[in-house]
Amino acid sequence: MTLSSSSHQWPLVKRLFELWNGDSSFRNAVEHDFDSLGKTYPLCTDSLTLAKQLWQDNSFTKHHYSRKTFPQLHQFMQHQQELITLRSQIREDCTPLPANFKKWRHCQINRCDWQFGPEKNNTIIHMPICFELSQGCSVGCRFCGLSAPKLSSVFDYTPATSRLWKEILQVCRDILGKSSSRASLYWATDPFDNPDYERFCLDFHSILDIFPQTTTALALADIDRTRNFFRLSQEKGCELNRLSVHSVADLLTLHNNFSAEELARVELVLQSKGSLQKKVGAGRLLNSNDKSVEKTTISCATGFLVNMVEKSVRLISPWPANADHPSGYKTYDHGQFTNAVDFSSLLQQMISTTMQHSFSSQDPVLLTPGIRCLTRENTTLLSSAHREVPLSQVSDLPRLRDLIGSHNAGEIALHYLETEGMEPVLTFMTLNSLLCSGILQAGVQQ
Numbered sequence: 001m002t003l004s005s006s007s008h009q010w011p012l013v014k015r016l017f018e019l020w021n022g023d024s025s026f027r028n029a030v031e032h033d034f035d036s037l038g039k040t041y042p043l044c045t046d047s048l049t050l051a052k053q054l055w056q057d058n059s060f061t062k063h064h065y066s067r068k069t070f071p072q073l074h075q076f077m078q079h080q081q082e083l084i085t086l087r088s089q090i091r092e093d094c095t096p097l098p099a100n101f102k103k104w105r106h107c108q109i110n111r112c113d114w115q116f117g118p119e120k121n122n123t124i125i126h127m128p129i130c131f132e133l134s135q136g137c138s139v140g141c142r143f144c145g146l147s148a149p150k151l152s153s154v155f156d157y158t159p160a161t162s163r164l165w166k167e168i169l170q171v172c173r174d175i176l177g178k179s180s181s182r183a184s185l186y187w188a189t190d191p192f193d194n195p196d197y198e199r200f201c202l203d204f205h206s207i208l209d210i211f212p213q214t215t216t217a218l219a220l221a222d223i224d225r226t227r228n229f230f231r232l233s234q235e236k237g238c239e240l241n242r243l244s245v246h247s248v249a250d251l252l253t254l255h256n257n258f259s260a261e262e263l264a265r266v267e268l269v270l271q272s273k274g275s276l277q278k279k280v281g282a283g284r285l286l287n288s289n290d291k292s293v294e295k296t297t298i299s300c301a302t303g304f305l306v307n308m309v310e311k312s313v314r315l316i317s318p319w320p321a322n323a324d325h326p327s328g329y330k331t332y333d334h335g336q337f338t339n340a341v342d343f344s345s346l347l348q349q350m351i352s353t354t355m356q357h358s359f360s361s362q363d364p365v366l367l368t369p370g371i372r373c374l375t376r377e378n379t380t381l382l383s384s385a386h387r388e389v390p391l392s393q394v395s396d397l398p399r400l401r402d403l404i405g406s407h408n409a410g411e412i413a414l415h416y417l418e419t420e421g422m423e424p425v426l427t428f429m430t431l432n433s434l435l436c437s438g439i440l441q442a443g444v445q446q
């Protein structure tokens with residue numbers, strides 16, 4: 001078998017990997033009954049040739065393949081690398097304009113390094129704002145990491161609501177700058193539950209210059225709508241959309257209804273049984289005993305979560321999912337608005353007062369949950385599941401370990417004044433630096 005056009009077929013490789021990753025029967029057939037693939041799966045001749053090269057001829061191993069003999073795979077790998085680069089770029093773009101917000105986000109990102117590890121944390125874009133255009137979600141996924149409640153209401157597109165929407169976006173642009181253009185228009189919602197989602201996206205594009213990235217689990221509910229949406233978002237320059245795929249049957253239906261080219265820039269999030277993709281132990285899977293479920297978070301916002309139906313704003317940041325934070329994020333503040341002026345005041349007030357990155361005298365000084373102090377070979381270490389640093393490397397305050405968790409910042413400053421003659425301002429500088437390194441938290445608010 002030879003390929004019909006050797007270098008433009010990476011979408012076929014992507015499709016093969018989707019089958020491999022999402023369907024255990026496909027993996028089984030590849031390994032034990034390769035000849036049945038063509039009969040069981042809707043694969044064209046070129047796909048079968050690629051599958052043979054990938055898994056039968058041993059011409060490919062994950063870390064070594066010949067670029068010349070396998071250009072499609074090389075292009076697919078390049079595409080994957082582009083996605084990683086794009087994510088880093090988006091993370092950078094998410095840096096908000098106000099200095100206070102920027103610094104607070106930076107401190108939260110440092111905390112996440114301790115709590116989730118740098119590898120996971122690098123995949124979190126920490127977007128400064130996101131919107132929900134409905135209340136709840138109609139899909140009810142068994143693995144929903146945000147435990148979305150049932151769909152109860154939708155933010156309709158009327159003359160009044162569209163005016164409010166545009167005004168809100170203008171406020172975002174004015175306060176948060178370009179970072180607001182990286183917002184998503186869904187959170188614990190499915191964007192396609194809102195029949196006017198496309199119109200909200202178009203307004204977003206006209207005010208913030210970017211067509212927002214979309215993830216939906218409802219791609220098959222109305223295939224024409226999905227196809228038109230892909231066309232629209234591509235036309236407006238959207239770099240990537242994602243579809244959540246719940247079963248092998250849905251994966252095959254997607255492959256049957258959309259060409260490999262149409263799905264080339266659509267990431268499939270494979271949630272089917274038997275999928276190799278790991279699930280997150282947050283929300284509905286918080287107490288799952290399944291070993292393939294990772295105790296982490298799907299939350300990717302360090303900023304404002306805005307629900308347009310209930311006109312609410314919450315200030316949130318990722319947090320390891322646990323009984324106190326079942327959806328994998330922590331809420332630092334919340335409020336309501338009735339119009340764009342209120343909304344603007346609410347944002348500004350949270351930025352100036354809630355986004356704390358220094359201690360006041362009364363703040364209890366606590367270690368960030370997940371970090372502990374331990375002694376090894378006469379060295380005091382700060383240690384989490386992901387990082388370990390000698391305390392002396394980040395603080396020159398003697399025996400600070402004995403004071404954390406039992407004193408407030410003012411008491412600690414007084415202690416060092418009395419015992420070491422140290423100016424309180426210097427003690428506060430160290431405590432604030434530890435706060436911004438994500439090691440300490442300042443009482444309740446942090």
Ligand code: SF4
Nearest residue numbers: 137139140141144189
């Ligand atoms: S995972 Fe997404 S689509 Fe599924 S229930 Fe949660 S919010 Fe809805």
